[in-house]
Amino acid sequence: MTSALEATDALFFAREGVTLGRDAAERMTARALSESDDGELYLEYRESESISLDDGRIRAAGFDTTLGFGLRAVAGEAAGYAHSGELTEDALARAAATVSAVASGHSGTVAEAPPGRNDRLYSAASPLSGMPFARRTGLLAEVDAYARARDPRVVQVMASISGEFQAVQIIRADGGRVADLRPLIRMNVAVVVEKDGRRETGSFGSGGRFGFERITDEASWKAAVDEALRQALVNLDSRPAPAGEMPVVLGNGWPGILLHEAIGHGLEGDFNRKGTSAFAGLMGSRIASPGVTVVDDGTIPDRRGSLTIDDEGTPTGRTTLIEDGILTGFLQDRLNARLMGVRPTGNGRRQSYAHAPMPRMTNTIMLAGDRAPEEIIRSVKRGLYAVNFGGGQVDITSGKFVFSASEAYLIEDGKITTPVKGATLIGNGPDALTKVEMVGNDMALDPGVGTCGKNGQGVPVGVGQPTLKLSGLTVGGTAG
Numbered sequence: 001m002t003s004a005l006e007a008t009d010a011l012f013f014a015r016e017g018v019t020l021g022r023d024a025a026e027r028m029t030a031r032a033l034s035e036s037d038d039g040e041l042y043l044e045y046r047e048s049e050s051i052s053l054d055d056g057r058i059r060a061a062g063f064d065t066t067l068g069f070g071l072r073a074v075a076g077e078a079a080g081y082a083h084s085g086e087l088t089e090d091a092l093a094r095a096a097a098t099v100s101a102v103a104s105g106h107s108g109t110v111a112e113a114p115p116g117r118n119d120r121l122y123s124a125a126s127p128l129s130g131m132p133f134a135r136r137t138g139l140l141a142e143v144d145a146y147a148r149a150r151d152p153r154v155v156q157v158m159a160s161i162s163g164e165f166q167a168v169q170i171i172r173a174d175g176g177r178v179a180d181l182r183p184l185i186r187m188n189v190a191v192v193v194e195k196d197g198r199r200e201t202g203s204f205g206s207g208g209r210f211g212f213e214r215i216t217d218e219a220s221w222k223a224a225v226d227e228a229l230r231q232a233l234v235n236l237d238s239r240p241a242p243a244g245e246m247p248v249v250l251g252n253g254w255p256g257i258l259l260h261e262a263i264g265h266g267l268e269g270d271f272n273r274k275g276t277s278a279f280a281g282l283m284g285s286r287i288a289s290p291g292v293t294v295v296d297d298g299t300i301p302d303r304r305g306s307l308t309i310d311d312e313g314t315p316t317g318r319t320t321l322i323e324d325g326i327l328t329g330f331l332q333d334r335l336n337a338r339l340m341g342v343r344p345t346g347n348g349r350r351q352s353y354a355h356a357p358m359p360r361m362t363n364t365i366m367l368a369g370d371r372a373p374e375e376i377i378r379s380v381k382r383g384l385y386a387v388n389f390g391g392g393q394v395d396i397t398s399g400k401f402v403f404s405a406s407e408a409y410l411i412e413d414g415k416i417t418t419p420v421k422g423a424t425l426i427g428n429g430p431d432a433l434t435k436v437e438m439v440g441n442d443m444a445l446d447p448g449v450g451t452c453g454k455n456g457q458g459v460p461v462g463v464g465q466p467t468l469k470l471s472g473l474t475v476g477g478t479a480g
Helices: 004-013 022-032 088-104 132-149 218-236 256-267 267-271 334-340 374-379 429-434
Strands: 038-054 057-075 077-085 154-171 177-195 199-210 243-252 295-299 318-323 363-366 382-394 400-414 415-421 424-428 436-441 450-454 456-467 469-476
Touching: 004 022, 004 038, 004 154, 004 177, 022 038, 022 057, 022 088, 022 132, 022 154, 057 132, 077 088, 132 154, 132 177, 132 218, 177 218, 199 218, 199 456, 218 400, 218 415, 256 267, 256 295, 256 363, 256 382, 256 400, 256 429, 256 450, 256 456, 267 334, 318 450, 374 415, 400 429, 424 429, 429 436
Parallel strands: 243 382, 363 456
Antiparallel strands: 038 057, 038 154, 057 077, 154 177, 177 199, 243 469, 295 318, 295 363, 382 400, 400 415, 400 424, 424 469, 436 469, 450 456
């Protein structure tokens, strides 16, 4: 079996049009980083393909490949970064001249090299070679036909399937090398239904670090269509959401996106080192209700947010952020970990070779409690049950958030009743953590569709949580 290093050596140093040899890359990297505290040469090859269908026709199809490197030198708090889409000695020499200026005359201490890599967490094969293009376009046509046959109220079907294969190799100044081969696929279905002139939409997506066959077998794609149709029909019968302060129950799985946005970003190392996070200075303090434990775990096999190594070469891990309500950890890349006097957690991530790494989440999860979901619902006299979320906004410094619920219901006298539309949850992340009254025993992960944005960079992530009861949140609604 070819190792990841052997496979990436072939991609970066033995392909047509590439004039950069491995020995030269190692030698030039060592020279460029000779006065630096840290840094690396990051080599990346990526191929990606996407197909989308709308109203029974293929509306877009694309295939793209990229190849390039990013060279980073770190001196103290300063970092120099240069990148190029050419793998040549001339391009690397220009990059080296640029970044080495950051460390000129610097006499710091070279950071400790990352430890060995994890065991492989996903297949090393490219998903794009596993299923013919014609089969994927045909599948989208089947999705359209199946959705329309399920219910006469379906007036529009949108579906897409995408996949990518990313190969990375990281070379350090000390000659250390690590590599990773990363598959990633995703399928999305959206259904529009109409009744008496009213139109509503439902959607569902799934994916992860595996081949297409896991989401394109008949049972899987039909289940995706059924779920999208179910949500659309629920919304068709919904009424305007009420407004005001009330208890809120969050469903399990994808609603963990609220945890990710409202809390997770505030626990990233850079925000806390700079004192701009609402959680800065609170390490060891109680920031959440007893029973609330939150981890970031990049080691779950096949998950969208998982990585065998992060984009600095550090093996990912399971980092406990909050334990039984107490703040116990932050997410660290190498730069912020060194400056804060702690160890990196394997959370240094970048969108591509054209971007410098920064601390980012992988799979951020609230662990299960001991309450049955039915018990949690029964405890609410009048409130909101939010099952799915759309967009949202968060202010990292204050922790304030606004999230739109794409599927929600009223809870009346301990029972789930009327579906409502237009509900938004308004609150403050640190404050919301203290309002968790009940934690369910039904922790679930999201279906594999999350993408996280930070400072203009997007990376794939995962979320998860059990059913949760918050004693009170402000609900923005449209009911008169």
